[in-house]
Amino acid sequence: MSPADRVPVSLIVDERLRTTSICLGVAYGSRHDSVNQGGLAHVLEHLLMSAPAANGEPLVQFIERLGGSANAETGLEHMLFYAQVDAQDADVVVESMLSGVLAPELDPVVLESERAAVIQELAAAAADPADVVQDAFLAALFPGHPLGRPVGGTVEEVRALGLEAVGEGHRSAFSTSPMALAVVGPSIPRGLSGRQAAPSGATRTRGPVPLGPVRVTTPAWPDEFGWVAVGGRSTRLGDPARHRFTVLANLFGGHASSLLYRKLRVEAGIAYSFESWDRGYTEAGAWRVLIGVDSGNGGQAVDIVIRELEGLAATGPSDADLDAARRQARMSLILDTETPLEHARSLALHAVRSPEPWNLQSELDRIAAVEKRDIQQAAAEVLSDLITVVRPERP
Incomplete structure (x- = not known):
């Protein structure tokens, strides 16, 4: 049985549609990064979308070359990989997405490229007070707690991540987390017909971490917007x-x-x-x-x-x-x-x-x-x- 065969599926068939929307959810996010490896989940997300798919080219490029759109996101407790494609391409896109994300070929050259992209993303976020204030808000709401750490990690943490650490994160944390695939389209993609339906919900594999008090500070109002x-x-x-x-x-x-x-x-x-x-x-x-x-x-x-x-x-x-x-x-x-x-x-x-x-x-x-x-x-x-x-x- 391949890793993809173990992923439960939710299928919504709407024959009026001409596109198929696909999303793979994983109960793994930045809060699960170890203390000295902040940003690992976010880097892994980038790497999986850029690693070679079944046809040998990066997953995101493969999907968008078909005219579709593809993206991914990392949150505090989840990761999502999603695409919207012409329904006639859904069969191959589902297969490529599952194989690329669940059984990737991790490459050091791709890691270096995506590490640079992540650092640029962090720099852009750091220059936008609307982004910075939200990280600061969560840090004050959950001080010293995994929920209070920035999703993307710090530049120093990202630079320190090697291929071995990212690969181990995929094997030991990402791949063992609850997952679910959702597909909304005019027909059921080949290979998903007869698959196990999504269960009643996820069974959490990680327990809660005790919360301390919030950190209350007095705002230092700026002389600008x-x-x-x-x-x-x-x-x-x-x-x-x-x-x-x-x-x-x-x-x-x-x-x-x-x-x-x-x-x-x-x-x-x-x-x-x-x-x-x-x-x-x-x-x-x-x-x-x-x-x-x-x-x-x-x-x-x-x-x-x-x-x-x-x-x-x-x-x-x-x-x-x-x-x-x-x-x-x-x-x-x-x-x-x-x-x-x-x-x-x-x-x-x-x-x-x-x-x-x-x-x-x-x-x-x-x-x-x-x-x-x-x-x-x-x-x-x-x-x-x-x-x-x-x-x-x-x-």
């Missing part, structure tokens, strides 16, 4: 009640129906770009609002966020605001399922992260069931661990 992240811990991945944080995020989102849009943009007129979201991980989640602020506006923007959180914790949202936030959260899920590539990504990611089977209607029902008292509880939990991080900082 910057980005501020305000937020706190939410509940862990798998908590059946964590949808309250999704709805809370929509109350603070950048869409015109949100509570924060009225307070921050319309009434105060101090922010144009802002968004809010929540992510769940093994030990806890991270809920935040990200705001672009001009010089002199940062403190006022944060005060507005805190004041609105305090109001929600005390009395909850109005019926109209709660209804709008639930509708926005539900529509986001619906749009993902009606976009084939996003649907495949969502299916694969959920299969390797959750012990529960994913069902759109169940998710919609859980969001619709979020009530005022749930928002009060979520706001109070965020306030209990509230941190504020700004980048750039005043020297």
